[in-house]
Amino acid sequence: MADTPDGLPPLREVIRHHGLGAQRALGQHFLFDLNLTRRIARAAGDLTAGTTIEIGPGPGGLTRGLLAEGAGHVVAVERDPRCRSALAEIAAVYPDRLTLVDADALTVALADLGPPPRRVVANLPYNVGTQLLLDWLDAIAADPGVVEHLTLMFQREVAERLRAAPGTKAYGRLSVLTQWLCRIDPVLTVPAAAFTPPPKVTSRVVRLTPRPEPAHPADGATLQAVTAAAFGQRRKMLRQSLKTLTADPAGLCAAAGIDPTVRADALDLAAFCALARAHAGTATSA
8 A cells, every 4th residue: 555655565565566675786775764765865955957876776765866856867787687677666656757777787888868957866786886886986076077976875885985085094096086086975884783684884975966077187197006006016116016107116106205215095196196196207207
């Protein structure tokens, strides 16, 4: 019996009716609380124009929240064929406002999912959330206007890495690459008990807003290479960890004005960008 504002059955009933038990292999954890999903949708701001992209909608809890909060057009990318019938029922209630894309989100470009302004609002599958973000950062580096903002739910430890400061345990490559391109704002914390099945950790929703220009000048691919080398052996000094990047790590550090005896987690964003510029200059001159 439907008892929700949109006239659709409660999510527990939807899952039972369509046989949508969460699959661990797909990183699925479903949110049943429609008040919570609407709160996440509201945190994403004005959704009326352009395209709102959702990744891994599952039975459609967040999808329903987005549409109820006025999203003009939601494009839901879902690889699990079991979810099609449940999502089709939502599409019938919101004619011409929900498009279902049967695909693996890792294979789909944001620019191909609908007209701008685009924004992504998603409870990301845990097993691919970080890789999806890295792919989107590549897209933002190429075109800051490709997406207006991203309102994303991650495991708490991943969300902490995004905002981590130098010298902290959470600080790493993902911190540098994300902060280089985006402003990061915390939205809310979601307890494990809110999900079915409950994960082992709490989750956090963050909003990433692309900067008009990167925080410091650097080539994106070079910055990725520098951070990969530096944090690949984060316990070692730069003069050692950067050997996978260059035959002369001490010379590279000198060119960037950085002490080669420090470790990667001591460098701030500006220092990593200086290393990237120095490495790009060395490669060009060579």
